[in-house]
Amino acid sequence: MAVDTQDVPRRESAVLRSLKGIALIRESVVGVIGLTIIVFWVLVALLADVIAPFPPNQNYIPLATPLTPTLDGSGMFWLGTDLQGRDILSRIIHGSRKVLMLAPLATLCAYAVGIPMGLAAGYKRGWVDDVLSFLSNVILSFPILVLYVIIIATVGSSAINILLAVTFASAPGIMRIVRGLVLDLRNREYVFAAETRGEPGWRIMLIEILPNARGPLIVDACLRVGYVIITIGVLGFLGLGLPPPDPDWGGMINEFRVMSMSFPHMTVFPCLAISSLVLGFNLLADGLREVSLRD
Numbered sequence: 001m002a003v004d005t006q007d008v009p010r011r012e013s014a015v016l017r018s019l020k021g022i023a024l025i026r027e028s029v030v031g032v033i034g035l036t037i038i039v040f041w042v043l044v045a046l047l048a049d050v051i052a053p054f055p056p057n058q059n060y061i062p063l064a065t066p067l068t069p070t071l072d073g074s075g076m077f078w079l080g081t082d083l084q085g086r087d088i089l090s091r092i093i094h095g096s097r098k099v100l101m102l103a104p105l106a107t108l109c110a111y112a113v114g115i116p117m118g119l120a121a122g123y124k125r126g127w128v129d130d131v132l133s134f135l136s137n138v139i140l141s142f143p144i145l146v147l148y149v150i151i152i153a154t155v156g157s158s159a160i161n162i163l164l165a166v167t168f169a170s171a172p173g174i175m176r177i178v179r180g181l182v183l184d185l186r187n188r189e190y191v192f193a194a195e196t197r198g199e200p201g202w203r204i205m206l207i208e209i210l211p212n213a214r215g216p217l218i219v220d221a222c223l224r225v226g227y228v229i230i231t232i233g234v235l236g237f238l239g240l241g242l243p244p245p246d247p248d249w250g251g252m253i254n255e256f257r258v259m260s261m262s263f264p265h266m267t268v269f270p271c272l273a274i275s276s277l278v279l280g281f282n283l284l285a286d287g288l289r290e291v292s293l294r295d
Helices: 007-027 029-046 088-124 126-140 144-155 159-185 189-196 201-237 249-255 265-294
Strands: none
Touching (some): 007 029, 007 265, 029 265, 088 159, 249 265
């Protein structure tokens, strides 16, 4: 089988453009700030066992009244303790592991389902497009949070079920984004050239079309990870997140929300952790979009 040498430079240039885009993130102040926040939390998660002052689930001060950062004269509990005497800083540090593991993994699973659906719907058209678009519209007709609650309440709260719920609820939205990109790219000359050479449809979709749709998808992925982080926090707040006693930022907020007026530190610091990580992914997405417009 003869190799089309004209394809090699174009594919190499696509790879080079991707590497160039990653390098150009340094030219975006917003992107650098977002990436710095994300790297900070990734390092916190990786080094949790080293930097956490105490084990996250051990009750060190069995008091009815928690220690606040201002009342703790010992300097041992920098962010205070909760009602069970557990160190809040340690629980936030260890809780970052769950968030940074589940959110990107759930987003990756959603893309693994949504991208093939979008490619098939946009390239094949016809009844394939009609069926996939109808199924996506049915799922998207439900409010996203209500859909999450229904799924988790039905199958139970666990890390695997959260992954399944996020995949089921997010894949249709990804499918519609990919479909729109494919409808534009399927009429390009390099697609016609591949069809003329007799390449199979799956190869055209994966090799010719998908790499050229990577820009908007990467930006959307960063934003979607932030949405998933918020979703995990909301599910934890509603009592549908990760089962206790493992630290969960949303669960920490839910567990002591009734005491937040008297002891705001028990809920404020987990809220700040969620907000900062979501902000990091949003800023990174803005930076990537800014770089793509320059390129």
